Amino acid sequence: LKNFQGTELQSHFEKIAGGEMRASIKPQLVYLIPSAFKGTAKELIKKYDERNAANDLVDDLGLRDLLDRNVGNLSGGELQRLAVAIASAKDADYYFFDEPSSFNDVYQRLVVARVIRSLADAGKSVMVVEHDMTLLDYLSDYIHIVxxxxxxxxxxxxxxxxxxGINNFLEGFIPTENVRFREKAFRFETTNSVEDMILDTAVASYSDLTKSFPSFHLKILAGRIRHGEIVGVIGANSLGKTTFMRMLAGLDKPDSGIIDLSAKISFKPQYLSQDYDGNVYTLLSAACEGVSDISSMEEQIIIPTGVKKLYERNVRNLSGGELQKVAIAATLMRPANIYALDEPSAFLDVEDRIAFAKFLQRFVRAYGKSAIVIDHDMQLIDLVADSLVIFDGKPGLEGLASQPMQKEVGMNKFLRELSITYRRDENTGRPRINKEGSRLDRSQKTSGDYYYTKKSSG
Known part of the structure; x- marks a missing residue:
């Protein structure tokens, strides 16, 4: 306490030392919950419902249908929302949420953000650690840059x-502290006119496709991937996005329809395995078919993806973010015409996400490739995609994939479904979610311009 004498933090730490302050913490690693608790979701949330708020939280977070399931049988997204509910149900002075968006789709992220925001609106103090910058912007009043x-x-x-704070982060410079922590600033393009860089020739095309499982049916409307194009794929969880990508990659076959694929596809799966007995250099070397020395790819792929410094690390000992970078690099190093990446932002921090999006665009343009990217980080999709495929339907029951559409059209359609509007920051061009019910939000909804492609006052 002596170190903080005379500062604003002195009284805060005195309350902690005196047991006068109660804190509720939502941990980062929610997948460890089943090892700490054996029982149903209902039993777990009831155990910590100190505010008698469980019933409302269950409805708000979409947990009603899984209350009787054992926590060991819940998915990552379900565990995440359950953990948010438990932390929010406690009676505390301070609430801490460590990466609450992980494993959740865009719809679920907004729901989680509204629950967290409601605690602050009720007079509680809340701190959130998050890599989804659009979400952080949406729910925060103030931020710290780490x-x-x-x-x-x-x-x-x-x-x-x-x-x-977010603009300072993107700039890589904090003026009030005279600290530059990154050499280059991140910039967001404010135009979507890249058609002159995309050739009107298809490297892959497909007719209407269907794929059925015992309790799920998927229909995909006909489309194509053009030379030099990056197709973004968005939609709720459990609608068949990964199945669509696996069919394009030739890993799954459609029940009906034809995929005309003369091009070679390199596929990065959603779930990454560390079951590889060797170091990163050996793994990357194995990815380069017919290339004896991977040093030729260092400038093209390895250095931009940040994996060269991991060469000597054993793959089994990599963190989630490190493993994701290695998987992305390995995917791009394989000889291919189309690169299919399923949730490349998972486990990456905000800086790495932006850097990846910028790099993938440069890589595709420079080497005449194409790509298809599934992700729930709307800022990443907004940064990287030229066109969009939108998935709709009933999660776990039926999915419908749209034809590829221009990004502006697709974003407008998707944001309308979410009932949120975007503006662009006037300094950085980054997308920002308008405050619900604000003048700009009402105006854009009235005009139908949910996705605002031009710069605006922020």
């Missing part, structure tokens, strides 16, 4: 207003 050298040291900036 910068430094991964696995070596970290520095926490002073408190900043959300808009200013």
């Amino acid at each position: 910068y430094g050298e991964p696995a070596a040291y970290g520095i926490v900036s002073g408190l900043q207003a959300t808009k200013l």
